[in-house]
Amino acid sequence: MSNLLQEEREIILSNEYIDNFDFAEVEDFVKNANKELFISHHFAQKKKMLVQPRGGFPTYEKQFALSDFFVKANVDVLPLTIDSNTRLNDYATAKKMLRLSEESEKDMLNGYPLVNHGYRTTRKMITHFNKPVSLRHGTPDARLLIETAIASGIFEIEGGPITYLLPYSKNFPLDKAFLYWKYVEKVCANYSKLNLPINRESFGPLTATLVPPSITIVIQLLEMLLSLEEGVKSFSVSFSQSGSMNQDIVMGKVIKKLAAFYAQKIDCEDAVINLVYHQWMGAFPMDTKYAEQLISMSTVIASMVGADKIITKTNQEASGIPTKEANAETVANTQYLLRILNGLPTINDEEEEENITLQVQAIMEAVFNDPADTLWRKVFNSIKNGTIDVPFSPHIINHNEMITVRDSSKNIRIIKRGNVPIPDKCFEYEKSKCDLSKDTTDIVNDIIHDIGIMQ
Amino acid sequence: MKVVTGVIGNDIHVVANRLIELSLDARGFEVFNLGVNTYLEEFFDAAVETQADVLLISSLNGEAEGWAREVKLLKAKYKTLDDLVMIIGGNLVVGTAHADEIIPRYQNYGFDLVFHQVDLNTGLDTMEKYLKEKQSA
Numbered sequence: 001m002s003n004l005l006q007e008e009r010e011i012i013l014s015n016e017y018i019d020n021f022d023f024a025e026v027e028d029f030v031k032n033a034n035k036e037l038f039i040s041h042h043f044a045q046k047k048k049m050l051v052q053p054r055g056g057f058p059t060y061e062k063q064f065a066l067s068d069f070f071v072k073a074n075v076d077v078l079p080l081t082i083d084s085n086t087r088l089n090d091y092a093t094a095k096k097m098l099r100l101s102e103e104s105e106k107d108m109l110n111g112y113p114l115v116n117h118g119y120r121t122t123r124k125m126i127t128h129f130n131k132p133v134s135l136r137h138g139t140p141d142a143r144l145l146i147e148t149a150i151a152s153g154i155f156e157i158e159g160g161p162i163t164y165l166l167p168y169s170k171n172f173p174l175d176k177a178f179l180y181w182k183y184v185e186k187v188c189a190n191y192s193k194l195n196l197p198i199n200r201e202s203f204g205p206l207t208a209t210l211v212p213p214s215i216t217i218v219i220q221l222l223e224m225l226l227s228l229e230e231g232v233k234s235f236s237v238s239f240s241q242s243g244s245m246n247q248d249i250v251m252g253k254v255i256k257k258l259a260a261f262y263a264q265k266i267d268c269e270d271a272v273i274n275l276v277y278h279q280w281m282g283a284f285p286m287d288t289k290y291a292e293q294l295i296s297m298s299t300v301i302a303s304m305v306g307a308d309k310i311i312t313k314t315n316q317e318a319s320g321i322p323t324k325e326a327n328a329e330t331v332a333n334t335q336y337l338l339r340i341l342n343g344l345p346t347i348n349d350e351e352e353e354e355n356i357t358l359q360v361q362a363i364m365e366a367v368f369n370d371p372a373d374t375l376w377r378k379v380f381n382s383i384k385n386g387t388i389d390v391p392f393s394p395h396i397i398n399h400n401e402m403i404t405v406r407d408s409s410k411n412i413r414i415i416k417r418g419n420v421p422i423p424d425k426c427f428e429y430e431k432s433k434c435d436l437s438k439d440t441t442d443i444v445n446d447i448i449h450d451i452g453i454m455q
Numbered sequence: 456m457k458v459v460t461g462v463i464g465n466d467i468h469v470v471a472n473r474l475i476e477l478s479l480d481a482r483g484f485e486v487f488n489l490g491v492n493t494y495l496e497e498f499f500d501a502a503v504e505t506q507a508d509v510l511l512i513s514s515l516n517g518e519a520e521g522w523a524r525e526v527k528l529l530k531a532k533y534k535t536l537d538d539l540v541m542i543i544g545g546n547l548v549v550g551t552a553h554a555d556e557i558i559p560r561y562q563n564y565g566f567d568l569v570f571h572q573v574d575l576n577t578g579l580d581t582m583e584k585y586l587k588e589k590q591s592a
Contacts, residue, residue, distance in 0.1 A: 170491055392473060403477075441478065444576070447474060448474065
């Protein structure tokens with residue numbers, strides 16, 4: 001391990017909220033950890049699509065009870081969702097709210113404050129269940145969080161400098177996020193040498209609001225490359241249900257094909273790339289029966305896409321944080337559906353596949369052609385100058401010039417490309433699918449309708 | 456006409472904010488969109504800086520109520536904002552309340568037009584009508 005990185009780690013871990021981080025003991029723990037804890041081990045088995053719910057509660061007891069429910073529902077991968085204070089590195093508030101939650105039985109946090117619980121405590125829970133755990137957060141500076149997670153036995157880390165920033169933050173500096181995530185990649189890569197690889201996963205849903213396939217795929221590929229170039233050997237690209245089954249299936253094909261291509265281009269073909277599919281991430285119907293239909297449909301599409309893992313929602317999505325009962329029910333239902341879902345047909349749409357592939361290649365080429373000296377700087381510049389533009393990102397650096405709507409088959413189409421180098425041929429194809437005679441008032445009404453499509 | 460707009464407080468709900476910008480732009484306004492997560496001082500500073508005619512504040516999570524109480528006090532500190540048309544819209548309370556109660560309350564806080572859970576284009580039509588009448592008066 002380079003001395004500079006180790007020096008930085010010592011600074012990060014000499015924190016008033018960390019009780020004596022024992023580097024040697026943690027290294028020993030990872031080296032001897034049971035392979036069942038590594039999602040990379042389960043991916044390698046290739047037995048079935050892995051099912052992972054979402055969920056995090058503030059207290060150890062409630063998190064333990066949630067995990068217990070999930071295990072009884074036959075879960076493949078356990079989630080650990082982190083509270084919003086920890087995501088913003090506000091450990092003092094998280095600590096106070098954790099105490100209030102423990103004393104009052106009322107949850108004062110929207111997730112598990114991992115740093116405050118510490119790795120010694122959390123590790124007991126994780127080794128008890130002996131299932132792979134996926135860390136779900138949304139943290140731009142996740143250095144301390146990731147150190148604590150791996151020391152706890154959490155060997156899958158979600159997030160990335162783009163996907164955890166552009167959908168969630170207005171002001172956090174993007175260049176800092178790139179550097180903080182570089183640390184995360186290096187730490188994951190180093191631990192991966194001791195045992196099976198730690199898996200990194202990108203957050204493909206982004207704003208989950210009319211993001212066109214090419215933008216999603218480009219960002220997935222770039223976060224993958226930023227991770228692989230630091231030495232990560234197991235990476236999951238992901239996206240969420242778009243609203244069109246055809247577009248989802250084509251996206252799955254294109255992202256698999258291009259992930260292998262670009263990984264090979266930087267001589268990282270030895271890395272294992274997996275595909276993760278998120279059930280519908282947009283606005284859900286209030287009616288729990290309708291929500292269940294939507295969730296089932298998502299599972300069918302995930303199978304058509306050929307995902308290696310699916311991340312589930314619950315029928316309480318529209319009304320707030322779900323109960324552990326509702327959450328476990330989705331896991332059981334999804335497992336059942338996957339078991340009976342056999343003999344799926346193959347769908348090909350060469351025109352759409354070519355359209356999305358050409359768009360992704362053109363944007364990737366523009367990013368690589370940026371004159372900056374490192375990949376993260378090229379990506380930073382490309383976001384700053386609008387080569388990459390994420391619809392409905394609240395971040396000040398995002399251009400917001402691209403406009404997308406749904407066509408009659410509910411595919412997401414680009415009708416205004418802004419600075420994104422969508423090739424003319426593709427842009428004409430996208431526009432040819434839409435009614436362009438509409439004025440802005442009609443388009444705005446369409447967008448409102450297109451966002452609430454599943455309600 | 457110049458409009459300054461944005462979402463008040465720690466509210467990060469961005470979708471409607473973008474659609475407001477698109478719609479105002481299409482109606483011929485010059486829009487200065489401060490985006491989500493904007494504080495009251497930033498709104499007034501921007502209104503001064505751009506010499507705006509209209510300040511259009513929106514809220515989705517309802518925290519506007521807490522901020523709106525400060526409007527008169529803060530606006531009085533600025534010398535050039537007497538002619539600024541003040542508009543607020545969105546979900547204007549946390550929980551539920553009737554528009555009949557909410558509208559007079561916000562008018563008292565210093566807003567000329569108040570839209571609680573009103574459809575975007577209906578709200579903007581009302582705004583344009585109001586501005587036209589004000590101009591000819």
